[in-house]
Amino acid sequence: MAVSPVTTASGKTRFDDIYDQPDPRAYVRRLGPLEYEIPHHAQDVFRRTRADRSAAGGTDGPVTVLDLCCSYGFNAALLNHHVTLTELYAHYTSPEADALTSAELIEHDKEFYASRRRADAAPVIGLDTADNAVQYALAVGLLDEAHAENLEHHPPSPQLRRAVADTGLITVTGGVGYITHRTFEALLGSQRNPFWVSAFVLRTVPYQPVIATLAAHGLTTETDSARTYSQRLFTSVAEQRRAVEQVLRAGDDPTGLEAEGRYHTRLYQSRPRSV
Structure with missing residues (x-):
């Protein structure tokens, strides 16, 4: 594992430089070799959960999905298109993609995703603090709406509130930790339809404050x-050591999981008590 000295206070490696580029190529080149795979695990889970949410009723038309910390829209790509995460990695690291400017790649990706659009595609709203990333996802057709807002520090804009009012399912992969119960609290209360929440959360991150916030609603x-x-490989021995300590502190066992060299997540599904 390569040593990366730039870390968060929790000991997790920072990747700030890849999260807000005009397109996802740097993101893929950095995270692909680390076998970042949580969107792959989420693909089938989110499709099934969306179908269950639709069957439960209470919405007008298709279930709208709000993807938190959506970045370049990969969760939306996997939810609504005939494509795998492995294929996305190959797409963005191909010689063809490498030869294009960002503007040219956006035009190319409009066709790439349009040709793979599923018949049961759902409306997806993206929320992330990275404006360049969400604007890319909007431009290529992965998102129906894109909102670059930080709800940890600011209330949602009127535009986001209107979007949330029609949301039936909130999804998140790996973003909890960057966002806390404050973001969920800011979103709850704007809805017109009953929310469901499907969240993959690192075992190093406490989720109880979010669970309590959701329970209050x-x-x-x-x-x-x-x-x-599994989420991804550790970038360093120091990152792994810190993760193992956090898992032990949470009362979990890292044996065979974090102790073997990867971050791991747990899936939390939240629904109204009447469902």
Whole structure:
């Protein structure tokens, strides 16, 4: 594992330089070799959850999905298109993509995604603090709306409030930790339809404050404590050591998981108590 000296206060490696580029190529080149794979695990889960949310009723038309910390829209790509995460990595690291300017890549990706659009595609709203990333996802057709806002420090804009009013499902992969219960609190209360929440959360990050916030708004959260989903390889021995310490402190066992060299997440599903 390569040593990366730039870390967060929690000991996790920072990747700030790749999160807000005009296109995802730097993001893929950095995270691909680390086998960042949580969107792959989420693909089928989010499709099933969206179908269940649709079957539960209470919405007008298709279920609108709000993807938190959406970045370049990969969750939306995997939800609504005939494509895999492996194919996305190959697409953005191909010689063809490498030869294009960002503007040319956007035009190319409009066709790339349009040709793979699923018949059951759902409206997706993207929320992230990285304006360049969400604007890319909007430009290529992955997002129906893009909002670059930080709800940890500011209330949602009127435009975001209107978008949230029609949301039926909130999704997040890996963003909890960057966002806390404050973001969820800011979103809850704007909805017209009952929310469901499907969240993959690192085992190093406490999720109880979010669960409590959701419970205060009538949502019950369930998880399978015996099931985990790998996120990515550690970038350094120091990052791994810190993650193992955090998992132990949370009362979990890192054996065979973080102790073997990868971050792992747990899936939390939240629904109204009446469902």
